[in-house]
Amino acid sequence: MAGLKFYSHGKLQSFRASTLGALAKRAFASRGRRGRGAGAAVAAPKVLKALARQKSRLASRFNEFNEETVRLMPTEAQAEHGMASAIIPTETVIIEGAGTSELKWLRENHGLNVIHEGRSGKLLLRASEGGDEGLKRVFAASTECFERGNVAAVHPNFLRMVSHPNPSAADRTVQPWHVDNDGSTGVVGADVHARAAWTISRGDPGIRIAVLDEGVDSRHPQLRRSVVAEYDAVDENPTSRPDGDDAHGTACAGIICSSALRYPGLASKCSLVGVRIAKSDNEGHWIFDDFSTADAIDWSWEEAKADVLSNSWGGGPAVDVITNAFERARTQGRDGKGSVLVIAAGNNQGPVAYPGSLPDVLTVGASNQWDERKTKTSDDNETWWGSNFGAALDLMAPGVKISTTDISGSSGYSTTQFTDTFNGTSSATPMVAACAGLILSVRPDLQETQVRKLITDTADHLTQTGKWNKFVGHGRLNCYAALRAAKQMQA
Amino acid sequence: MSDREGKPTYYYAAGKKVLLKPVNGLFAVDDDEIASRLPVAEHIAQIRKVTQKLRGRLALVRPADLTGAALDALRERRAARPVYEAEGALIIPLPEVRIEDDDQGKLDDVRSWLRKHAHLAEITRDAARRIQVRPVSNDPVDALEIANRLTEEVGPAMAQTRFIRRVKSF
Numbered sequence: 301m302a303g304l305k306f307y308s309h310g311k312l313q314s315f316r317a318s319t320l321g322a323l324a325k326r327a328f329a330s331r332g333r334r335g336r337g338a339g340a341a342v343a344a345p346k347v348l349k350a351l352a353r354q355k356s357r358l359a360s361r362f363n364e365f366n367e368e369t370v371r372l373m374p375t376e377a378q379a380e381h382g383m384a385s386a387i388i389p390t391e392t393v394i395i396e397g398a399g400t401s402e403l404k405w406l407r408e409n410h411g412l413n414v415i416h417e418g419r420s421g422k423l424l425l426r427a428s429e430g431g432d433e434g435l436k437r438v439f440a441a442s443t444e445c446f447e448r449g450n451v452a453a454v455h456p457n458f459l460r461m462v463s464h465p466n467p468s469a470a471d472r473t474v475q476p477w478h479v480d481n482d483g484s485t486g487v488v489g490a491d492v493h494a495r496a497a498w499t500i501s502r503g504d505p506g507i508r509i510a511v512l513d514e515g516v517d518s519r520h521p522q523l524r525r526s527v528v529a530e531y532d533a534v535d536e537n538p539t540s541r542p543d544g545d546d547a548h549g550t551a552c553a554g555i556i557c558s559s560a561l562r563y564p565g566l567a568s569k570c571s572l573v574g575v576r577i578a579k580s581d582n583e584g585h586w587i588f589d590d591f592s593t594a595d596a597i598d599w600s601w602e603e604a605k606a607d608v609l610s611n612s613w614g615g616g617p618a619v620d621v622i623t624n625a626f627e628r629a630r631t632q633g634r635d636g637k638g639s640v641l642v643i644a645a646g647n648n649q650g651p652v653a654y655p656g657s658l659p660d661v662l663t664v665g666a667s668n669q670w671d672e673r674k675t676k677t678s679d680d681n682e683t684w685w686g687s688n689f690g691a692a693l694d695l696m697a698p699g700v701k702i703s704t705t706d707i708s709g710s711s712g713y714s715t716t717q718f719t720d721t722f723n724g725t726s727s728a729t730p731m732v733a734a735c736a737g738l739i740l741s742v743r744p745d746l747q748e749t750q751v752r753k754l755i756t757d758t759a760d761h762l763t764q765t766g767k768w769n770k771f772v773g774h775g776r777l778n779c780y781a782a783l784r785a786a787k788q789m790q791a
Numbered sequence: 792m793s794d795r796e797g798k799p800t801y802y803y804a805a806g807k808k809v810l811l812k813p814v815n816g817l818f819a820v821d822d823d824e825i826a827s828r829l830p831v832a833e834h835i836a837q838i839r840k841v842t843q844k845l846r847g848r849l850a851l852v853r854p855a856d857l858t859g860a861a862l863d864a865l866r867e868r869r870a871a872r873p874v875y876e877a878e879g880a881l882i883i884p885l886p887e888v889r890i891e892d893d894d895q896g897k898l899d900d901v902r903s904w905l906r907k908h909a910h911l912a913e914i915t916r917d918a919a920r921r922i923q924v925r926p927v928s929n930d931p932v933d934a935l936e937i938a939n940r941l942t943e944e945v946g947p948a949m950a951q952t953r954f955i956r957r958v959k960s961f
Contacts, residue, residue: 514960534846548960548961579846580960581843581844581845581957584959584960585957585958585959585960586957586958586959586960587845587846587955587956587957588955588956588957588958589846589953589954589955590951590953590954590955590956591887591889591953612961613958613960613961614958614961615878615879615880615956615958615959615961616877616878616879616880616882616956616958617804617809617877617878617880617882618804618805618809619802619804619951619954620803620804620805620891620948620949620951621889621891621949621951623804623805624891624948624949644961646961647961648959654878724961725961726961
């Protein structure tokens with residue numbers, strides 16, 4: 301299909317596309333020949349499969365959605381580096397800064413109707429026809445609208461398929477969704493942008509992240525190299541290793557420091573401090589001794605010199621003894637620059653639980669694979685829990701079906717040393733703690749207030765307005781943006 | 792003592808009263824206490840059979856799980872400790888109070904108060920910024936009272952009874 305034109309950077313561009321069915325036939329015909337067939341860049345069945353996986357999300361972009369109607373322009377840019385890509389035109393147009401008169405013109409002259417309102421005045425309009433007629437309409441409308449000059453931007457809405465760079469043999473693994481969401485479940489990019497962050501840092505062993513929890517399996521093969529200090533405030537054992545099936549702390553620690561390729565910690569080069577403050581009663585409860593918990597907090601910043609304290613626990617009323625210990629960590633830790641305190645909001649879809657309700661800490665809620673606030677009715681179908689909310693909530697991080705380390709044996713979350721089903725604001729919290737650890741790895745001079753501000757300022761907005769709200773805070777953690785901003789920040 | 796006189800039970804956090812609601816269907820026991828205070832071995836064995844371990848030697852007991860005689864023995868020998876509820880958590884006070892302040896003058900005031908009330912509390916640890924005390928009675932309800940009176944009459948930065956809390960895990 302030729303003759304399609306659109307404006308990009310003010311210049312008219314041509315677009316030539318084929319149907320997926322035609323591409324598949326062409327690829328079949330060229331098999332055995334060493335040629336520059338379209339299939340060399342992206343195989344049509346692969347495209348169809350990828351599109352089918354995201355059918356529900358993409359359905360609104362097409363009137364019809366099958367291999368005979370969807371067209372594709374394969375590109376071979378950087379194919380030698382495994383960067384095969386394809387551009388798929390949809391039956392929709394993106395427009396920015398359009399007034400009601402321009403929208404009326406588009407409706408009356410091209411049959412385009414608004415189907416979605418994005419952020420910052422962006423609108424998505426869809427043609428009333430499907431297939432080739434719809435595509436022609438979209439390109440014509442975009443071109444004419446651009447030439448009328450009444451809008452800030454207008455162009456056809458393309459889907460882009462870009463494959464990842466070829467992994468090395470050692471890295472031939474599927475990354476967990478919180479690290480890199482490829483859209484297999486949820487939305488592409490609904491993750492913490494860890495891969496990009498790792499181009500800047502995977503952490504510095506000089507930065508210590510304490511996990512205060514029901515114990516950390518410090519002998520776990522993928523954690524033990526990171527562990528630099530341990531404390532047991534429950535049974536006063538010499539290690540922080542948990543009892544029985546207490547697997548929660550080990551899962552939290554893995555999210556930060558795991559050295560496994562398939563289950564990578566977000567700050568795998570940072571050091572880990574294991575602090576056992578609770579034990580389970582095997583009936584879904586934790587037992588805490590408030591004085592011991594306060595002592596463990598004090599030990600973490602004072603003795604273990606923890607730069608970041610990750611706290612995936614809470615509930616019940618506030619007590620000064622814990623509040624004061626946290627305040628000492630925040631103001632006196634790191635030789636007065638302050639240890640960064642990261643605390644889970646809680647999982648009962650109610651008000652933020654103490655100590656997450658404290659001021660001047662990073663209180664973390666959970667988002668899902670669709671970049672939604674995790675609720676009992678969000679798209680993930682986990683109907684038994686929802687992220688807490690309230691004035692104290694700072695930001696969200698992935699918290700559904702998180703892949704991480706598990707205690708050995710059958711008494712943990714799985715029968716292996718890993719789990720793919722760790723849930724809750726408990727899993728979101730160590731991600732933020734890891735991000736704080738990465739920031740301090742590149743900028744150890746920063747005050748804890750600066751670290752908190754970097755993390756909240758660079759979160760990806762989850763609201764239409766881009767402003768904080770009590771349900772999602774400042775948005776979803778973006779480790780890369782936080783790290784980049786930290787590096788660029790003036791000393 | 793406060794709840795024995797029918798007054799609300801509370802403690803202070805961030806300068807505000809936090810109410811503790813007694814949980815009637817539960818109490819806590821310390822295994823050492825039941826062993827030393829209860830004279831009938833059969834009662835001790837029966838209690839140990841129905842306890843739900845909390846931490847250390849401390850455990851929860853449902854009165855409904857005990858025979859009348861064992862229950863009476865626990866109450867008469869003051870070995871049944873109260874359990875409270877607040878904000879969805881079970882709170883079990885222990886007979887220990889921690890007082891903190893950076894102001895040495897204020898801590899001297901606390902020491903002076905404690906000297907005057909030596910029949911109520913004794914100092915178990917006295918450090919630079921922290922004093923730890925124990926009620927003479929070893930009764931956790933007295934510990935709540937001592938912490939509250941110190942807050943109301945002396946006003947250190949913190950006077951806090953030690954709590955064991957049971958919360959729903961995340």
